Structure formats: structure tokens, C-alpha cells
Amino acid sequence: YLVFVEVKYRRTGKSGNAAEAVGLQKQKVICRTADFYRYLHRKGEDTAVRYDVVAIDGERIRWIRNAFPHWGGI
Secondary structure, eight states: OEEEEEEEEESSSTTOOTGGGSOHHHHHHHHHHHHHHHHHTTOOTTSOEEEEEEEEETTEEEEETTOSOOOSOO
């Protein structure tokens, strides 16, 4: 797998939790960036890709593997 990881931190829950900060629009940006990386490094669609999120809320750390699907394509 080629794994892309988005790390989000929230000191308090005032503005929501860290995982919620990776909404659909952010996911699409991450996927477009991943597509560009794959294009530059000649990694075709046969290369398995996974999107993880590391959500840090205060002292709590959660690693969410395969947090969202790929939006788009090379």
C-alpha cells in the first residue's frame, strides 16, 4: 500500500473533534494531491492506495486506517 496520512490536532473540543475536520472537501483535496504524487512517481492505478487519519484530541490519539475512499482517479 501507498498510504497517505492526514494528521489533525484539536486542543479542546470547542470546534469539534479532530477527525471531523477531515470532511469531504478536505478528502477530495487529499485525493487530488495523492493522484499528482502518483503521477509524478509513476505509480499507476494498480498501486494500492489507502487514506488514514491520525486524530489528536488533547491527549487522546486515534489512528483511523482507511478513513475514506479515493475520490477521483489518475
